Amino acid sequence: MTPPANPAGEYVAEPQPTDARRAELIAIIEQAPQQLSRAVAGLSDEQLNAKYLNWSIRQIVQHIADSHAHSYIRCKWTLTEEQPLIKAYDENLWSALPDAREGNIAAPLAMLAGVHQCWVQILRAMTPADFARSFNHPETGKAVVLNDALSYYAWHGQHHTAQISWLREQHGW
Template sequence: MDDFRYPIGKFEQIENPTSKQRNKWIEDISETGKILRLAVENLTIEQLLTQYRPGGWTVQQVIHHLADNNMNAFIRFKKALTEDSPAANSYREDLWAELSDYRTPIESSLSLLESINIRIVAILRALHPSDFKRTFTSPTHGVMSLNVAIQRYVWHDRHHISQIESLKERMGW
């Protein structure tokens, strides 16, 4: 079941990333919208309403979750860059996935994710390497630097896109 839930494995942090690694992650963020669109471009409504694993979210819920998560991460990054180690808000992603907006067409979340990523990439590309040492306090992970947050951002997007892609492969879509 963990192979379905974590098709790329669990998050593994790089302690002291280089500028080259950060630049690669920023490029990954800039490509995420295109990769996600390609992963879901020809899926039917029935396929979008299929759980990526037994007991898991549907593909549609995963897509809406990605937009929500990136929106929250964007705010955390901005707060960390403008405040001294601010508290980051958490959210009940399990309950958000049950709200009615998660039953709307996926285009709104695809567009939202693309728009957020354009803005966060603009911020990240303008940062000095020392800016990545700025922190925020996560209710679930404690004090986190932007060096770690960018890694989590990229891993999280890849993680969920891989869930969709592995479902497609298993189902022969």
């Protein structure tokens, strides 16, 4: 069976979330490391190498940690600089590195847990004016508002965790 492109559903931008919705999105980010850990619990090395489209489960785990670490840093830059130009990276090249292809997933899972603890602390301290701040993305040339980044990364963790869950379900793991 062909894997669905978005097993957690399509991303829907939420540019003006209410305070209550913002709290829900932060809670989703807070829970993401535990959900990912549950999704990969008990998988063998062979199972971790199973592919969902172009990436193995192992690569997906590393990608989430890399991507969310970047988002956390981008958030801090945006809170401390006026519309900073962030550094982009090629996620496919990063996912082709040995740590992503062959590494033990305990390290990126621990990294993700630590990044999310720090990230949630700052997200919960931010004001609506802070969430209205933006950074510039060099690849798109567009400003990204932190409200948008919040809703995207809440979805992003769910999206990739759902890919792993889909694989487990298809294989009966």
